[in-house]
Amino acid sequence: MTPDEAMGVVTDVLHHIAPEADLDDVDPAEDLRDEIDLDSLDFLNLIEGIKERTGVDVPEADYPQVRSLDAVVAYVARHA
Protein backbone atom coordinates (compact mmCIF):
# COMPACT_ATOMS: atom_id res chain seq x y z
CA MET A 1 0.00 0.00 0.00
CA THR A 2 1.31 3.49 -0.77
CA PRO A 3 1.74 5.96 2.07
CA ASP A 4 -1.02 8.10 0.56
CA GLU A 5 -3.45 5.22 0.50
CA ALA A 6 -2.46 4.32 4.04
CA MET A 7 -3.00 7.93 5.13
CA GLY A 8 -6.44 7.83 3.58
CA VAL A 9 -7.43 4.70 5.47
CA VAL A 10 -5.98 5.84 8.78
CA THR A 11 -7.60 9.26 8.68
CA ASP A 12 -10.90 7.63 7.79
CA VAL A 13 -10.70 5.29 10.77
CA LEU A 14 -9.70 8.18 13.03
CA HIS A 15 -12.59 10.22 11.77
CA HIS A 16 -15.01 7.57 13.00
CA ILE A 17 -13.35 7.40 16.39
CA ALA A 18 -12.96 11.14 16.88
CA PRO A 19 -15.48 12.76 14.55
CA GLU A 20 -14.96 16.25 15.91
CA ALA A 21 -11.17 16.20 15.58
CA ASP A 22 -9.67 18.25 12.79
CA LEU A 23 -6.95 16.02 11.45
CA ASP A 24 -5.38 18.92 9.58
CA ASP A 25 -4.50 20.46 12.93
CA VAL A 26 -2.75 17.35 14.16
CA ASP A 27 1.04 17.39 14.42
CA PRO A 28 1.81 14.14 12.57
CA ALA A 29 5.03 13.60 14.50
CA GLU A 30 3.50 13.86 17.95
CA ASP A 31 1.79 11.11 19.95
CA LEU A 32 -1.69 10.69 18.47
CA ARG A 33 -3.20 10.02 21.85
CA ASP A 34 -2.27 13.50 22.99
CA GLU A 35 -3.04 15.19 19.69
CA ILE A 36 -6.65 14.02 19.46
CA ASP A 37 -7.31 12.83 22.98
CA LEU A 38 -7.49 9.08 22.42
CA ASP A 39 -7.81 6.80 25.40
CA SER A 40 -6.94 3.11 25.52
CA LEU A 41 -10.29 2.04 24.08
CA ASP A 42 -10.06 4.61 21.29
CA PHE A 43 -6.59 3.36 20.47
CA LEU A 44 -7.83 -0.22 20.40
CA ASN A 45 -10.61 0.88 18.04
CA LEU A 46 -7.95 2.41 15.81
CA ILE A 47 -6.01 -0.86 15.74
CA GLU A 48 -9.19 -2.81 15.04
CA GLY A 49 -10.19 -0.37 12.32
CA ILE A 50 -6.82 -0.74 10.65
CA LYS A 51 -7.09 -4.53 10.80
CA GLU A 52 -10.57 -4.41 9.31
CA ARG A 53 -9.70 -2.04 6.51
CA THR A 54 -6.22 -3.21 5.56
CA GLY A 55 -5.78 -6.63 7.10
CA VAL A 56 -2.75 -5.32 8.96
CA ASP A 57 -2.57 -6.71 12.48
CA VAL A 58 -0.62 -4.51 14.90
CA PRO A 59 0.36 -6.74 17.81
CA GLU A 60 0.70 -5.12 21.24
CA ALA A 61 4.45 -5.55 21.05
CA ASP A 62 4.47 -3.15 18.10
CA TYR A 63 2.42 -0.42 19.81
CA PRO A 64 5.57 1.68 20.44
CA GLN A 65 6.02 1.82 16.65
CA VAL A 66 2.63 3.41 16.03
CA ARG A 67 2.59 6.39 18.36
CA SER A 68 2.28 9.27 15.91
CA LEU A 69 0.11 9.71 12.85
CA ASP A 70 3.19 9.47 10.63
CA ALA A 71 4.29 6.32 12.42
CA VAL A 72 0.89 4.67 12.03
CA VAL A 73 0.74 5.49 8.33
CA ALA A 74 4.28 4.25 7.76
CA TYR A 75 3.56 1.00 9.61
CA VAL A 76 0.39 0.35 7.63
CA ALA A 77 2.06 1.18 4.30
CA ARG A 78 4.92 -1.16 5.17
CA HIS A 79 2.74 -4.11 6.16
CA ALA A 80 -0.28 -3.82 3.90
Place this chain on the structure above:
Amino acid sequence: MSATAEFRMPSLGADMDEGTLVEWLVAPGDRVRRGQIVAVVDTAKAAIEVEVFSEGVVDELLVEPGTTVAVGTPLARLTGTGEQPPPEPAAAPEPAQAAAAAPVPVAPAHPVAASPIVRHLAHEHGVDLAALHGSGPHGEVTRADVAAASAPGPAPVAPPVPEQAAPGTSAAERSDESRVRASPLARRRAQERTVDLATVIGTGPDGVVTVADVDAAAANVPATAPVTPAPHPAAPSRRRAARRSGKKQHEKDEAVAKQAAMREAIGALMARSKREIPHYYLRTTIDLASALAWLREHNAAVGVEERLVPAALLLKASALAAREVPEVNGCYVDGRFEPADHVHLGVAVALRGGGLVAPAIHDADTLSLPELMAGLKDLVARARSGRLRASQMADPTLTVTNLGDQGVEEVQGVIYPPQVALVGFGKVVERPWAVDGHLGVHPVVVATLAADHRVTDGHQGGRYLAAVEGHLQRPAELDATAS
Protein backbone atom coordinates in the same frame (compact mmCIF):
# COMPACT_ATOMS: atom_id res chain seq x y z
CA MET B 1 -60.19 -9.07 28.59
CA SER B 2 -57.16 -7.11 27.51
CA ALA B 3 -55.45 -4.72 29.85
CA THR B 4 -54.04 -1.34 28.96
CA ALA B 5 -50.77 0.01 30.18
CA GLU B 6 -49.10 3.35 29.99
CA PHE B 7 -45.58 3.87 28.81
CA ARG B 8 -44.25 6.72 30.92
CA MET B 9 -41.26 9.02 30.73
CA PRO B 10 -38.66 6.97 32.60
CA SER B 11 -36.18 8.32 35.05
CA LEU B 12 -32.77 7.82 33.55
CA GLY B 13 -30.67 8.81 36.50
CA ALA B 14 -31.08 9.83 40.11
CA ASP B 15 -30.84 13.47 39.13
CA MET B 16 -33.24 13.46 36.21
CA ASP B 17 -36.56 15.26 36.63
CA GLU B 18 -37.62 15.68 33.05
CA GLY B 19 -36.78 14.53 29.57
CA THR B 20 -37.51 15.58 26.03
CA LEU B 21 -39.09 13.09 23.68
CA VAL B 22 -36.99 13.24 20.54
CA GLU B 23 -38.43 10.56 18.34
CA TRP B 24 -40.97 7.77 18.34
CA LEU B 25 -39.72 4.53 16.88
CA VAL B 26 -43.18 2.94 16.89
CA ALA B 27 -46.59 4.04 15.67
CA PRO B 28 -50.16 3.30 16.73
CA GLY B 29 -51.03 -0.22 15.73
CA ASP B 30 -47.46 -1.54 16.10
CA ARG B 31 -47.02 -4.59 18.25
CA VAL B 32 -44.25 -4.19 20.80
CA ARG B 33 -42.44 -6.73 22.89
CA ARG B 34 -40.67 -6.43 26.18
CA GLY B 35 -37.28 -4.75 25.85
CA GLN B 36 -38.03 -3.24 22.48
CA ILE B 37 -36.73 0.27 21.92
CA VAL B 38 -39.73 2.47 21.28
CA ALA B 39 -38.49 6.03 21.70
CA VAL B 40 -35.47 8.26 21.91
CA VAL B 41 -35.41 10.63 24.87
CA ASP B 42 -33.08 13.54 25.36
CA THR B 43 -31.86 14.37 28.84
CA ALA B 44 -29.51 17.15 29.79
CA LYS B 45 -26.70 14.64 29.52
CA ALA B 46 -27.42 12.45 26.54
CA ALA B 47 -29.98 11.08 24.09
CA ILE B 48 -31.12 7.72 25.40
CA GLU B 49 -32.86 4.87 23.59
CA VAL B 50 -35.77 3.84 25.78
CA GLU B 51 -37.14 0.33 25.99
CA VAL B 52 -40.70 -0.61 26.84
CA PHE B 53 -41.29 -3.30 29.44
CA SER B 54 -44.74 -4.42 28.42
CA GLU B 55 -45.93 -6.59 25.58
CA GLY B 56 -48.84 -5.28 23.60
CA VAL B 57 -50.01 -3.04 20.85
CA VAL B 58 -49.40 0.69 20.69
CA ASP B 59 -52.79 2.31 21.03
CA GLU B 60 -52.02 6.00 21.11
CA LEU B 61 -48.93 8.19 21.25
CA LEU B 62 -49.71 10.87 23.81
CA VAL B 63 -46.72 13.16 23.52
CA GLU B 64 -45.30 14.83 20.45
CA PRO B 65 -41.60 14.67 19.66
CA GLY B 66 -39.95 17.87 20.76
CA THR B 67 -41.95 18.09 23.99
CA THR B 68 -40.27 18.15 27.37
CA VAL B 69 -42.19 16.40 30.12
CA ALA B 70 -41.62 15.47 33.73
CA VAL B 71 -40.52 11.98 34.65
CA GLY B 72 -43.59 9.78 35.05
CA THR B 73 -45.68 11.57 32.44
CA PRO B 74 -47.55 9.07 30.26
CA LEU B 75 -46.04 9.08 26.78
CA ALA B 76 -48.08 6.38 25.12
CA ARG B 77 -50.89 3.98 25.77
CA LEU B 78 -50.60 0.29 25.03
CA THR B 79 -53.39 -2.26 24.84
CA GLY B 80 -53.48 -6.02 24.97
CA THR B 81 -50.84 -6.00 27.63
CA GLY B 82 -52.57 -8.62 29.81
CA GLU B 83 -50.78 -10.00 32.83
CA GLN B 84 -47.19 -8.91 33.20
CA PRO B 85 -45.05 -12.02 32.73
CA PRO B 86 -42.20 -12.40 35.23
CA PRO B 87 -39.01 -10.67 34.09
CA GLU B 88 -36.76 -13.10 32.30
CA PRO B 89 -33.19 -12.42 31.17
CA ALA B 90 -33.17 -11.25 27.57
CA ALA B 91 -31.49 -13.62 25.13
CA ALA B 92 -29.31 -10.77 23.86
CA PRO B 93 -25.68 -11.66 23.09
CA GLU B 94 -24.33 -8.59 24.85
CA PRO B 95 -23.89 -9.43 28.53
CA ALA B 96 -24.19 -5.78 29.46
CA GLN B 97 -27.83 -5.97 28.47
CA ALA B 98 -28.49 -9.45 29.78
CA ALA B 99 -30.15 -8.16 32.93
CA ALA B 100 -31.75 -5.23 31.16
CA ALA B 101 -35.35 -6.32 31.58
CA ALA B 102 -35.24 -6.66 35.35
CA PRO B 103 -35.58 -3.49 37.39
CA VAL B 104 -33.73 -3.15 40.70
CA PRO B 105 -34.84 -6.17 42.78
CA VAL B 106 -37.25 -5.75 45.67
CA ALA B 107 -35.76 -5.50 49.18
CA PRO B 108 -37.59 -8.34 50.99
CA ALA B 109 -37.98 -6.55 54.32
CA HIS B 110 -40.51 -4.00 53.05
CA PRO B 111 -44.22 -4.56 52.56
CA VAL B 112 -44.56 -2.39 49.43
CA ALA B 113 -42.68 -3.75 46.44
CA ALA B 114 -40.40 -0.88 45.46
CA SER B 115 -36.69 -0.42 44.98
CA PRO B 116 -34.63 1.82 47.29
CA ILE B 117 -34.43 4.53 44.64
CA VAL B 118 -38.18 4.54 44.30
CA ARG B 119 -38.68 4.72 48.03
CA HIS B 120 -36.25 7.61 48.19
CA LEU B 121 -38.18 9.44 45.51
CA ALA B 122 -41.49 8.77 47.25
CA HIS B 123 -40.08 10.09 50.49
CA GLU B 124 -38.78 13.22 48.76
CA HIS B 125 -42.13 13.95 47.16
CA GLY B 126 -44.25 13.05 50.17
CA VAL B 127 -45.95 10.21 48.30
CA ASP B 128 -47.42 7.28 50.22
CA LEU B 129 -46.13 4.18 48.49
CA ALA B 130 -48.82 1.98 49.97
CA ALA B 131 -51.49 4.03 48.21
CA LEU B 132 -49.94 3.54 44.79
CA HIS B 133 -50.70 0.93 42.20
CA GLY B 134 -47.41 -0.38 40.86
CA SER B 135 -47.06 -0.61 37.11
CA GLY B 136 -43.84 -2.61 37.23
CA PRO B 137 -43.68 -6.40 37.01
CA HIS B 138 -45.61 -8.14 39.82
CA GLY B 139 -47.15 -4.83 40.75
CA GLU B 140 -43.83 -3.33 41.77
CA VAL B 141 -44.03 0.43 42.21
CA THR B 142 -41.73 2.13 39.73
CA ARG B 143 -40.17 5.54 39.71
CA ALA B 144 -42.61 6.57 37.03
CA ASP B 145 -45.53 5.64 39.31
CA VAL B 146 -44.18 7.84 42.09
CA ALA B 147 -43.43 10.71 39.74
CA ALA B 148 -46.92 10.44 38.29
CA ALA B 149 -48.44 10.51 41.76
CA SER B 150 -46.56 13.66 42.71
CA ALA B 151 -46.96 15.52 39.43
CA PRO B 152 -50.16 14.36 37.77
CA GLY B 153 -50.65 14.89 34.08
CA PRO B 154 -48.22 15.99 31.43
CA ALA B 155 -46.26 18.97 32.62
CA PRO B 156 -44.51 20.50 29.65
CA VAL B 157 -41.81 22.61 31.24
CA ALA B 158 -39.29 25.23 30.17
CA PRO B 159 -38.46 25.32 26.46
CA PRO B 160 -36.50 22.27 25.45
CA VAL B 161 -32.81 22.50 24.54
CA PRO B 162 -32.14 24.81 21.60
CA GLU B 163 -31.78 22.10 19.02
CA GLN B 164 -35.49 21.35 19.20
CA ALA B 165 -36.84 24.80 20.08
CA ALA B 166 -36.90 26.47 16.68
CA PRO B 167 -40.50 26.75 15.54
CA GLY B 168 -39.50 27.66 12.00
CA THR B 169 -40.37 25.39 9.15
CA SER B 170 -37.96 23.00 7.58
CA ALA B 171 -38.42 24.77 4.24
CA ALA B 172 -37.07 28.02 5.59
CA GLU B 173 -34.21 26.26 7.32
CA ARG B 174 -33.33 24.14 4.35
CA SER B 175 -33.12 27.02 1.94
CA ASP B 176 -31.17 29.03 4.52
CA GLU B 177 -28.37 26.51 4.06
CA SER B 178 -28.45 25.96 7.79
CA ARG B 179 -28.13 22.57 9.43
CA VAL B 180 -30.54 19.77 8.78
CA ARG B 181 -32.60 18.99 11.85
CA ALA B 182 -32.53 15.32 12.61
CA SER B 183 -32.75 13.15 15.71
CA PRO B 184 -29.44 11.77 16.98
CA LEU B 185 -30.50 8.29 15.93
CA ALA B 186 -31.40 9.48 12.46
CA ARG B 187 -28.12 11.31 12.20
CA ARG B 188 -26.23 8.17 13.04
CA ARG B 189 -28.31 6.01 10.72
CA ALA B 190 -27.55 8.48 7.95
CA GLN B 191 -23.86 8.13 8.65
CA GLU B 192 -24.07 4.33 8.76
CA ARG B 193 -25.95 4.14 5.49
CA THR B 194 -23.97 6.99 3.90
CA VAL B 195 -27.05 9.07 3.25
CA ASP B 196 -26.56 12.81 2.92
CA LEU B 197 -28.95 14.24 5.50
CA ALA B 198 -29.32 17.37 3.41
CA THR B 199 -31.10 15.39 0.75
CA VAL B 200 -33.53 13.63 3.08
CA ILE B 201 -37.06 14.89 3.41
CA GLY B 202 -37.99 15.07 7.09
CA THR B 203 -41.44 13.90 8.04
CA GLY B 204 -41.06 14.50 11.76
CA PRO B 205 -42.50 17.61 13.44
CA ASP B 206 -41.17 20.84 11.91
CA GLY B 207 -39.58 18.76 9.21
CA VAL B 208 -37.21 16.94 11.56
CA VAL B 209 -35.54 14.01 9.81
CA THR B 210 -36.32 10.74 11.52
CA VAL B 211 -34.78 7.28 11.30
CA ALA B 212 -37.63 6.17 9.05
CA ASP B 213 -36.87 9.02 6.67
CA VAL B 214 -33.22 8.05 6.46
CA ASP B 215 -34.06 4.40 5.85
CA ALA B 216 -36.50 5.41 3.14
CA ALA B 217 -33.92 7.62 1.51
CA ALA B 218 -31.34 4.85 1.68
CA ALA B 219 -33.79 2.48 0.01
CA ASN B 220 -34.53 5.19 -2.55
CA VAL B 221 -38.19 5.09 -1.67
CA PRO B 222 -39.80 8.55 -1.55
CA ALA B 223 -41.11 9.13 2.00
CA THR B 224 -44.58 10.58 2.38
CA ALA B 225 -43.92 14.25 3.03
CA PRO B 226 -46.56 16.66 4.33
CA VAL B 227 -45.31 19.99 3.01
CA THR B 228 -41.68 20.11 1.99
CA PRO B 229 -39.79 21.43 -1.01
CA ALA B 230 -37.93 18.99 -3.25
CA PRO B 231 -34.24 18.73 -2.40
CA HIS B 232 -31.64 20.12 -4.80
CA PRO B 233 -29.96 17.06 -6.23
CA ALA B 234 -28.05 19.04 -8.84
CA ALA B 235 -26.76 21.73 -6.43
CA PRO B 236 -23.37 23.01 -7.53
CA SER B 237 -20.57 21.79 -5.28
CA ARG B 238 -19.87 25.29 -4.02
CA ARG B 239 -23.38 25.66 -2.64
CA ARG B 240 -23.15 22.28 -1.01
CA ALA B 241 -19.81 23.19 0.53
CA ALA B 242 -21.31 26.42 1.86
CA ARG B 243 -24.24 24.49 3.28
CA ARG B 244 -21.85 22.09 4.95
CA SER B 245 -19.84 24.83 6.59
CA GLY B 246 -23.07 26.51 7.70
CA LYS B 247 -24.13 23.13 9.03
CA LYS B 248 -20.85 22.74 10.85
CA GLN B 249 -21.23 26.07 12.59
CA HIS B 250 -24.74 25.20 13.72
CA GLU B 251 -23.58 21.81 14.89
CA LYS B 252 -20.86 23.54 16.90
CA ASP B 253 -23.38 25.96 18.41
CA GLU B 254 -25.67 23.12 19.36
CA ALA B 255 -22.81 21.14 20.80
CA VAL B 256 -21.91 24.14 22.95
CA ALA B 257 -25.48 24.49 24.19
CA LYS B 258 -25.62 20.79 24.91
CA GLN B 259 -22.34 21.03 26.76
CA ALA B 260 -23.67 23.81 28.94
CA ALA B 261 -26.79 21.84 29.82
CA MET B 262 -24.75 18.79 30.68
CA ARG B 263 -22.29 20.80 32.73
CA GLU B 264 -25.17 22.20 34.73
CA ALA B 265 -26.65 18.77 35.35
CA ILE B 266 -23.32 17.33 36.46
CA GLY B 267 -22.65 20.37 38.61
CA ALA B 268 -25.99 20.04 40.38
CA LEU B 269 -25.41 16.37 41.11
CA MET B 270 -21.88 16.91 42.39
CA ALA B 271 -22.96 19.85 44.55
CA ARG B 272 -25.71 17.70 46.04
CA SER B 273 -23.23 14.92 46.67
CA LYS B 274 -20.85 17.18 48.55
CA ARG B 275 -23.70 18.72 50.48
CA GLU B 276 -25.30 15.48 51.59
CA ILE B 277 -22.53 12.90 51.75
CA PRO B 278 -19.77 13.12 54.33
CA HIS B 279 -16.88 11.87 52.17
CA TYR B 280 -13.71 10.24 53.39
CA TYR B 281 -10.84 9.21 51.17
CA LEU B 282 -8.40 6.32 51.12
CA ARG B 283 -5.61 5.47 48.72
CA THR B 284 -3.39 2.50 48.09
CA THR B 285 -0.72 1.66 45.52
CA ILE B 286 -1.25 -1.64 43.76
CA ASP B 287 1.44 -3.70 42.07
CA LEU B 288 0.27 -4.64 38.59
CA ALA B 289 3.28 -6.68 37.50
CA SER B 290 1.41 -10.01 37.53
CA ALA B 291 -1.76 -8.56 36.07
CA LEU B 292 -0.04 -6.87 33.15
CA ALA B 293 2.21 -9.82 32.44
CA TRP B 294 -0.87 -12.04 32.29
CA LEU B 295 -2.56 -9.48 30.04
CA ARG B 296 0.41 -9.31 27.67
CA GLU B 297 0.43 -13.08 27.27
CA HIS B 298 -3.32 -13.20 26.80
CA ASN B 299 -3.33 -10.47 24.16
CA ALA B 300 -0.42 -11.98 22.26
CA ALA B 301 -2.35 -15.24 21.98
CA VAL B 302 -5.66 -13.88 20.70
CA GLY B 303 -6.81 -11.77 17.77
CA VAL B 304 -7.32 -8.00 17.86
CA GLU B 305 -11.05 -8.38 18.50
CA GLU B 306 -10.36 -10.27 21.71
CA ARG B 307 -7.69 -7.97 23.04
CA LEU B 308 -8.27 -6.73 26.58
CA VAL B 309 -7.30 -3.36 28.00
CA PRO B 310 -6.00 -3.02 31.59
CA ALA B 311 -9.22 -1.21 32.53
CA ALA B 312 -11.11 -4.49 32.11
CA LEU B 313 -8.99 -6.07 34.83
CA LEU B 314 -9.41 -3.09 37.12
CA LEU B 315 -13.18 -3.14 36.66
CA LYS B 316 -13.49 -6.86 37.28
CA ALA B 317 -11.38 -6.63 40.41
CA SER B 318 -13.50 -3.70 41.63
CA ALA B 319 -16.70 -5.67 41.04
CA LEU B 320 -15.45 -8.81 42.79
CA ALA B 321 -14.21 -6.81 45.76
CA ALA B 322 -17.67 -5.24 46.08
CA ARG B 323 -19.03 -8.70 46.75
CA GLU B 324 -16.59 -9.18 49.57
CA VAL B 325 -17.15 -5.79 51.18
CA PRO B 326 -20.84 -5.18 50.45
CA GLU B 327 -20.90 -1.99 52.52
CA VAL B 328 -19.61 -0.06 49.53
CA ASN B 329 -22.18 -1.45 47.12
CA GLY B 330 -25.74 -0.16 47.25
CA CYS B 331 -27.75 2.97 47.95
CA TYR B 332 -28.30 5.35 50.80
CA VAL B 333 -32.00 6.10 51.03
CA ASP B 334 -34.34 7.32 53.76
CA GLY B 335 -31.47 7.76 56.17
CA ARG B 336 -30.46 4.14 55.75
CA PHE B 337 -28.04 2.09 53.67
CA GLU B 338 -29.56 -0.54 51.42
CA PRO B 339 -26.93 -3.01 50.24
CA ALA B 340 -27.57 -4.32 46.74
CA ASP B 341 -27.51 -8.04 46.01
CA HIS B 342 -26.00 -7.44 42.59
CA VAL B 343 -23.06 -5.38 41.40
CA HIS B 344 -24.04 -2.98 38.64
CA LEU B 345 -20.74 -1.25 38.11
CA GLY B 346 -20.97 2.33 36.94
CA VAL B 347 -18.17 3.40 34.63
CA ALA B 348 -17.44 7.10 34.40
CA VAL B 349 -17.04 7.86 30.72
CA ALA B 350 -15.64 11.17 29.57
CA LEU B 351 -17.43 12.44 26.50
CA ARG B 352 -15.41 13.83 23.64
CA GLY B 353 -15.48 17.60 23.85
CA GLY B 354 -16.41 17.57 27.53
CA GLY B 355 -19.03 16.13 29.84
CA LEU B 356 -19.35 12.93 31.77
CA VAL B 357 -21.80 10.05 32.06
CA ALA B 358 -21.55 7.00 34.26
CA PRO B 359 -23.72 4.19 32.86
CA ALA B 360 -23.61 0.74 34.38
CA ILE B 361 -22.31 -2.68 33.38
CA HIS B 362 -24.84 -5.04 34.91
CA ASP B 363 -23.69 -7.84 37.17
CA ALA B 364 -20.09 -6.97 36.42
CA ASP B 365 -18.87 -9.42 39.06
CA THR B 366 -20.37 -12.36 37.15
CA LEU B 367 -18.91 -11.55 33.74
CA SER B 368 -15.84 -13.15 32.23
CA LEU B 369 -13.16 -10.71 31.12
CA PRO B 370 -14.12 -10.94 27.43
CA GLU B 371 -17.76 -10.31 28.37
CA LEU B 372 -16.80 -7.38 30.55
CA MET B 373 -14.57 -6.00 27.82
CA ALA B 374 -17.39 -6.25 25.30
CA GLY B 375 -19.72 -4.57 27.77
CA LEU B 376 -17.21 -1.80 28.38
CA LYS B 377 -16.64 -1.18 24.67
CA ASP B 378 -20.36 -1.10 24.01
CA LEU B 379 -20.98 1.24 26.91
CA VAL B 380 -18.26 3.70 25.94
CA ALA B 381 -19.24 3.67 22.28
CA ARG B 382 -22.86 4.28 23.17
CA ALA B 383 -22.06 6.97 25.71
CA ARG B 384 -19.84 8.80 23.24
CA SER B 385 -22.27 8.60 20.36
CA GLY B 386 -25.24 9.51 22.52
CA ARG B 387 -26.90 6.17 22.08
CA LEU B 388 -27.18 4.83 25.61
CA ARG B 389 -29.95 2.44 26.48
CA ALA B 390 -32.29 3.32 29.32
CA SER B 391 -31.37 0.00 30.94
CA GLN B 392 -27.71 1.05 31.06
CA MET B 393 -28.66 4.22 32.85
CA ALA B 394 -30.42 2.10 35.46
CA ASP B 395 -28.70 3.02 38.67
CA PRO B 396 -25.26 1.61 39.30
CA THR B 397 -24.56 0.30 42.77
CA LEU B 398 -20.92 1.42 42.71
CA THR B 399 -18.98 3.54 40.22
CA VAL B 400 -15.41 3.40 39.01
CA THR B 401 -13.60 6.35 37.57
CA ASN B 402 -10.47 5.53 35.66
CA LEU B 403 -8.35 8.47 34.67
CA GLY B 404 -5.28 6.41 33.83
CA ASP B 405 -5.33 7.46 30.19
CA GLN B 406 -5.24 11.12 31.14
CA GLY B 407 -1.82 10.81 32.72
CA VAL B 408 -3.15 11.59 36.17
CA GLU B 409 -1.59 9.43 38.87
CA GLU B 410 -4.43 9.57 41.32
CA VAL B 411 -8.05 10.62 41.37
CA GLN B 412 -10.04 11.51 44.47
CA GLY B 413 -13.58 11.63 43.22
CA VAL B 414 -17.05 12.71 44.22
CA ILE B 415 -19.60 9.99 44.97
CA TYR B 416 -22.69 9.83 42.74
CA PRO B 417 -25.71 9.87 45.07
CA PRO B 418 -27.45 7.68 46.10
CA GLN B 419 -24.38 5.44 45.81
CA VAL B 420 -22.09 5.25 48.81
CA ALA B 421 -18.67 4.93 47.25
CA LEU B 422 -16.55 5.76 44.22
CA VAL B 423 -13.47 3.82 43.17
CA GLY B 424 -10.70 5.69 41.39
CA PHE B 425 -7.72 4.52 39.38
CA GLY B 426 -4.89 6.65 38.10
CA LYS B 427 -2.28 6.03 35.48
CA VAL B 428 -0.17 2.89 35.48
CA VAL B 429 3.42 3.99 36.08
CA GLU B 430 6.74 2.24 36.53
CA ARG B 431 8.06 2.61 40.06
CA PRO B 432 10.79 1.14 42.23
CA TRP B 433 9.21 -1.74 44.10
CA ALA B 434 10.51 -4.04 46.79
CA VAL B 435 9.74 -7.76 46.60
CA ASP B 436 11.26 -10.10 49.19
CA GLY B 437 13.82 -7.53 50.17
CA HIS B 438 14.94 -6.97 46.58
CA LEU B 439 14.43 -3.82 44.61
CA GLY B 440 12.96 -3.93 41.14
CA VAL B 441 10.83 -1.80 38.87
CA HIS B 442 7.12 -2.66 38.67
CA PRO B 443 4.13 -1.15 36.94
CA VAL B 444 1.89 0.15 39.70
CA VAL B 445 -1.38 2.04 39.93
CA VAL B 446 -2.84 4.22 42.65
CA ALA B 447 -6.31 3.04 43.61
CA THR B 448 -8.52 5.33 45.67
CA LEU B 449 -11.82 5.03 47.41
CA ALA B 450 -14.14 7.90 48.19
CA ALA B 451 -16.77 6.60 50.61
CA ASP B 452 -19.81 7.73 52.56
CA HIS B 453 -18.91 8.06 56.22
CA ARG B 454 -22.53 7.47 57.23
CA VAL B 455 -22.18 3.92 55.93
CA THR B 456 -18.54 2.91 56.33
CA ASP B 457 -15.46 4.08 58.06
CA GLY B 458 -11.81 3.73 57.13
CA HIS B 459 -11.68 0.13 58.26
CA GLN B 460 -14.27 -1.21 55.81
CA GLY B 461 -13.03 1.14 53.12
CA GLY B 462 -9.52 -0.19 53.68
CA ARG B 463 -10.75 -3.77 53.44
CA TYR B 464 -12.37 -2.97 50.13
CA LEU B 465 -9.18 -1.58 48.61
CA ALA B 466 -7.23 -4.53 50.00
CA ALA B 467 -9.71 -6.85 48.26
CA VAL B 468 -9.21 -5.02 44.96
CA GLU B 469 -5.47 -5.34 45.37
CA GLY B 470 -5.76 -9.04 46.16
CA HIS B 471 -7.76 -9.76 43.01
CA LEU B 472 -5.26 -7.92 40.84
CA GLN B 473 -2.50 -10.23 42.12
CA ARG B 474 -4.44 -13.22 40.78
CA PRO B 475 -5.26 -12.14 37.21
CA ALA B 476 -6.07 -15.61 35.89
CA GLU B 477 -8.92 -15.83 38.39
CA LEU B 478 -10.36 -12.58 37.10
CA ASP B 479 -11.32 -14.32 33.90
CA ALA B 480 -13.64 -16.76 35.59
CA THR B 481 -17.36 -16.16 35.68
CA ALA B 482 -19.09 -16.41 39.02
CA SER B 483 -20.14 -19.89 40.05
